[in-house]
Amino acid sequence: MVRFTVSTIALACATLGATPVSAQSKPTVAEADAYVAEAEKTLAADGVDAARMAWVSATYITDDTDALAAKSGAKSTDLAVKYALGAAKYASLPGLSYDTKRKLNLLRGGLTLPAPTRPGASEELSTLTTRMSSSYGKGKGTLDGKPINGSDIEAAMGETRDPAKLKEMWVSWNDNVGAPMRGDYAKMTAISNEGAKELGYKDVGALWRSGYDMDPAAFAALTDKIWLEVEPLYKALHTYARWKLNEKYGDAVQSKSGPIRSDLLGNMWAQEWGNIYDIVAPAGSGNVGYDVGDLLKAKGYQPVKMVKQGEAFYSSLGFPALPGTFWERSQITKPADREVICHASAWDVDNVDDLRIKMCTKVNADDFVTIHHELGHNYYQRAYNKQPFLYKNGANDGFHEAIGDTVALSITPDYLVKIGLLDQAKVPTPDKDIGLLLRQAMDKVAFLPFGLMVDKWRWGVFSGEIPTTGYQAGWDKLRLQYQGIVPPVARDETKFDAGAKYHIPAAVPYTRYFLARVLQFQFYKAACDQSGWKGPLHRCSFFDDKAVGTKLNAMLSMGQSKPWPDALQTFTGSREMSGKALVQYFAPLKAWLDVQNKGKPQGW
Numbered sequence: 001m002v003r004f005t006v007s008t009i010a011l012a013c014a015t016l017g018a019t020p021v022s023a024q025s026k027p028t029v030a031e032a033d034a035y036v037a038e039a040e041k042t043l044a045a046d047g048v049d050a051a052r053m054a055w056v057s058a059t060y061i062t063d064d065t066d067a068l069a070a071k072s073g074a075k076s077t078d079l080a081v082k083y084a085l086g087a088a089k090y091a092s093l094p095g096l097s098y099d100t101k102r103k104l105n106l107l108r109g110g111l112t113l114p115a116p117t118r119p120g121a122s123e124e125l126s127t128l129t130t131r132m133s134s135s136y137g138k139g140k141g142t143l144d145g146k147p148i149n150g151s152d153i154e155a156a157m158g159e160t161r162d163p164a165k166l167k168e169m170w171v172s173w174n175d176n177v178g179a180p181m182r183g184d185y186a187k188m189t190a191i192s193n194e195g196a197k198e199l200g201y202k203d204v205g206a207l208w209r210s211g212y213d214m215d216p217a218a219f220a221a222l223t224d225k226i227w228l229e230v231e232p233l234y235k236a237l238h239t240y241a242r243w244k245l246n247e248k249y250g251d252a253v254q255s256k257s258g259p260i261r262s263d264l265l266g267n268m269w270a271q272e273w274g275n276i277y278d279i280v281a282p283a284g285s286g287n288v289g290y291d292v293g294d295l296l297k298a299k300g301y302q303p304v305k306m307v308k309q310g311e312a313f314y315s316s317l318g319f320p321a322l323p324g325t326f327w328e329r330s331q332i333t334k335p336a337d338r339e340v341i342c343h344a345s346a347w348d349v350d351n352v353d354d355l356r357i358k359m360c361t362k363v364n365a366d367d368f369v370t371i372h373h374e375l376g377h378n379y380y381q382r383a384y385n386k387q388p389f390l391y392k393n394g395a396n397d398g399f400h401e402a403i404g405d406t407v408a409l410s411i412t413p414d415y416l417v418k419i420g421l422l423d424q425a426k427v428p429t430p431d432k433d434i435g436l437l438l439r440q441a442m443d444k445v446a447f448l449p450f451g452l453m454v455d456k457w458r459w460g461v462f463s464g465e466i467p468t469t470g471y472q473a474g475w476d477k478l479r480l481q482y483q484g485i486v487p488p489v490a491r492d493e494t495k496f497d498a499g500a501k502y503h504i505p506a507a508v509p510y511t512r513y514f515l516a517r518v519l520q521f522q523f524y525k526a527a528c529d530q531s532g533w534k535g536p537l538h539r540c541s542f543f544d545d546k547a548v549g550t551k552l553n554a555m556l557s558m559g560q561s562k563p564w565p566d567a568l569q570t571f572t573g574s575r576e577m578s579g580k581a582l583v584q585y586f587a588p589l590k591a592w593l594d595v596q597n598k599g600k601p602q603g604w
């Protein structure tokens with residue numbers, strides 16, 4: 001299964017054989033050890049069946065696979081909840097070994113959406129989540145009045161420059177996909193909150209924040225602290241991008257001050273803006289001069305070849321080739337004859353070597369990065385496959401999301417020459433460094449406030465601070481506050497734009513991507529330092545560096561066996577997650593943006 005966290009499906013189902021905590025006598029350390037061993041064995045075995053079920057339903061959506069997936073999900077949740085409740089009873093026992101204590105905590109906090117134990121609740125919860133995920137997978141918007149599926153509309157939002165068409169796609173997607181889910185989402189929230197309370201958490205948001213080897217409130221404060229480090233950079237990019245959009249589209253479409261119209265940014269969710277680099281590129285000589293998507297197309301790359309190219313990078317670091325089954329079982333392109341969930345994911349079906357990706361790959365720059373991203377999950381999964389079951393996970397979920405992105409930061413002009421995609425004569429000269437940095441910032445920096453606000457919204461929904469009657473207003477408020485963007489048309493409480501973003505119906509926590517965005521720069525800088533790179537950081541590619549690969553593998557193979565600061569220290573020497581490496585990478589761009597932005601309206 002997609003082992004982003006120990007999810008309910010990964011913790012799959014079978015007979016409930018856990019060692020019971022005796023009602024009469026106090027539990028003993030030996031009983032706690034046996035309980036953990038039993039849980040690991042049962043959950044590991046049953047997780048494989050659940051993962052197979054989940055794979056089939058995600059790659060072949062029908063009413064039948066929905067029904068089977070819902071049933072399988074409910075059984076997995078029941079089993080995981082049972083072990084979580086049992087774990088809570090042992091957790092404070094004195095004299096527990098380090099591993100037993102850590103694993104009991106992982107068992108207690110490992111569910112993403114817990115169901116309460118009352119009869120029927122897990123079935124109801126699973127039916128709701130399956131229905132929402134499957135509706136998202138089947139979702140369609142329109143372009144020129146004709147239906148267009150999710151992966152096509154995503155690509156079209158990156159390529160289209162006609163504001164009317166952008167608006168049509170944005171409104172139709174959000175109206176058709178998000179709005180109908182509103183009722184189900186409210187029910188899902190209520191039931192899973194009940195489940196979280198039974199496990200001793202205030203609500204589901206509190207459960208999610210508890211998975212970081214630190215006090216949950218301190219974790220929330222850490223994310224805010226990181227945001228403050230990177231916010232000036234985001235504000236500078238926003239000011240500059242708004243100016244360029246105004247130059248291109250005029251006041252009637254994008255005003256010179258205030259928020260940016262979100263459908264103009266080259267992405268359905270305005271989360272990454274790299275697709276409109278052509279609009280913001282520095283005039284004349286500063287421009288990069290190539291687009292990775294165009295290079296791939298010019299050289300006749302097909303999706304499988306793009307994945308092979310990704311694999312070759314990991315091989316160059318010393319990681320063994322992907323197994324033959326990866327190529328037989330992965331879904332690399334969208335099947336023509338059936339509905340699937342196109343949103344990219346990486347799977348480790350047997351927790352050993354049955355690695356797969358599921359994508360609807362397009363030959364463009366976004367998907368070239370996404371391939372490296374997904375493969376990062378797969379190589380992480382394989383690196384920790386000798387760990388005990390409960391440690392088969394990332395040091396924290398941000399680590400899991402950061403590995404492939406770290407590798408993708410190495411897709412520099414010189415690397416593109418090495419793999420034959422770019423002619424040596426077309427390598428951007430040093431005077432084009434600002435263009436290169438700006439292209440990266442449009443994806444990496446633009447994402448930061450989005451990466452933070454998605455779970456600010458969900459934390460608010462789970463805590464009740466954002467009421468059921470205020471879902472849309474709460475979403476729009478955070479989009480404005482953090483990203484400085486507005487929808488192209490007025491929204492009201494019949495809408496549910498949050499539901500039009502995959503991770504909301506699929507219940508995948510999102511703070512992981514915010515963490516990954518800063519962690520990947522920490523990892524990348526460490527790798528480049530290890531390789532002895534002396535030039536500008538953004539020109540470094542650690543392709544072919546076996547020593548970096550060995551050190552990376554040392555961190556990856558730890559899985560979740562130690563608190564994340566230990567893992568971070570293993571690779572970077574530091575125990576602190578921070579935005580400093582990202583800020584340092586973009587420092588020359590920040591200085592340039594500040595000059596461009598002089599005298600222009602700032603903020604929104």
Ligand code: X8Z
Nearest residue numbers: 271343344345370373401513
């Ligand atoms: O969901 C993903 C990956 C799968 S874990 C494709 N990402 C986030 C998103 O698309 O919203 C990667 C970047 C952020």
Ligand code: ZN
Nearest residue numbers: 373377400401
């Ligand atoms: Zn991912």
